[in-house]
Amino acid sequence: MKAHKVIVIGDFGVGKTSLIRRYVLDVFSDQYRATLGVHLYKHSDIVPIDGTEQQVKLVLWDIEGAPLPGEQMMRYSLGASGAIVVGDLTRPDMIEPMRRAADMIEARLPGRPIGFAFNKHDIAPAPDDSNIAALKDRYGALITCTSAKTGDAVPNLFRDLTARIIGGKGGAV
Amino acid sequence: MSDVKSFDARILLEGARIVAVRVDEDLVVREVVGDWCEVSVGEDVRDTVPALIGMEDELLQELPYIQLPFVSLGMSHEQPVAISVQRDWKTQSLWILLRDVSEEASVQERLVHQHNALSLAHRELAAARDAALTADKAKTRFLANVSHELRTPLNVVIGGASILRKPREKPLPTEDVVTFSNDIHDSGVLLLQLVDDLIDLSRAETGNLTIHEEWCNPSVIIDEMIRLSRGLPEAKGVEIVYEPCAKAPELFADPRRVKQILLNLLSNAVKVCDPGSRIQVETEVLESGDFKITVRDNGPGMSPADLAIALEPFGQPNAETRSRGTGLGLAIVARLADLHQAKFDIATKLGEGLAASTSFPVERLSSNAG
């Protein structure tokens, strides 16, 4: 079975590592430890795709955070089947960096599905509907408010994207 | 293996923590040079180096360009490697080079962590600074409002007094003297109220607002404050009633402050109510045992936005709500309630009146309650 590479990108400290570790290992830590380079996680899951449950294999790329996507992030994104762009709901200007990251994915990985994760939903409210609608329109993206701390919506974040990656084959994408 | 080049390479790579892996078009390992990490001939290179998963198209290019400076070798993140891929143009064979970067990584990781943590702290500070600046602006705006509020009645006082003291041949008609004196008196009262409010508020802000508690009878206080409010000029034609609960408890509180809470709420209500309206003071012992006093009017009510402003210590309600007084009343009531560990709550909707309630905690009630 083919494994799919999914990259997780965004500014530092937004919770990329925490989201992946919640999904793969079902753990969480309040301690912040910056990620250097890339940490890889292999994960098998069962995901409903076009109405049937399917076994899938993922290689998740937990990529070092950066306020804006740079040369390094582009190198690491090579060959990804999909991308999750993470933002931190507690930060006032969170949307613009997420757009920039999504622009990079569009340019580098045209046609690959993007999922936006608005993280730390346990301590901050969801963004305005108008912002969500704008992102959906612009990138055709999935949008999920998550909390790595409580685990809220975390599996769905990855499963919905996976369903798009696999279900999208030969489809609309 | 018979290749001389790879023998040279083997010498070079011995002891240097680098492994070179030759793979075929199916990415199966054909040759391994260097023994620093475990890679076996015959296996799929992606099993040892999962970072290559997804990169198949690029790997099979004539000149693959893959340079990954820091990637964990596997799922255990203890072993970071730098990965690069090269095609030997002579033999057309594909080489994958893995270099141990744990030494650089341990230094870099600390740097990256410090950099990130510092810049996050810096951003937080900047946000705090912006918040402080906003608060500062609110204070400046507040001061401007206060001076405006002081100026209006002061102008009445000075203007009225200068007319009264002006030497003239014929004395002023008595009605005029009465009118001017009344205006001066009323403005003086308003000024005094404003100054008292300001003093209370600034004491509350600095934590110097104190209470002197004793056992008191809330019904007596409520009756007294209702009587006082009925005397307010705006109370003409407004009905103010008291609906006590069956058995009102004694309250351990500062009677002067409880009066102040009630009078503030009642005068607010009176000011917004047209003649013919009704204001109701209710008391209730809640299920929790807390004792709730509510002042309810059927006046114009407030929008949530106006309410938020009215409750702010330095926020001045807009023109619509300004008629509710100095604009300080609710802020003071909220603080006075706080000093009694009481919960202050406002339920209102635009056009549907307003109910302001103060719930004193059960610990402040005499046991004969309920």
Ligand SMILES: Nc1nc2c(ncn2[C@@H]2O[C@H](COP(=O)(O)OP(=O)(O)OP(=O)(O)O)[C@@H](O)[C@H]2O)c(=O)[nH]1
């Ligand atoms: N309250 C709350 N805290 C979170 C959540 N997700 C992550 N955090 C905290 O945010 C901090 C950063 O989380 P990480 O997962 O390390 O962030 P990152 O995006 O991987 O950071 P870099 O690796 O530096 O890019 C940590 O202190 C986490 O505990 C969340 O959903 N809620």
Ligand SMILES: [Mg+2]
């Ligand atoms: Mg991380």
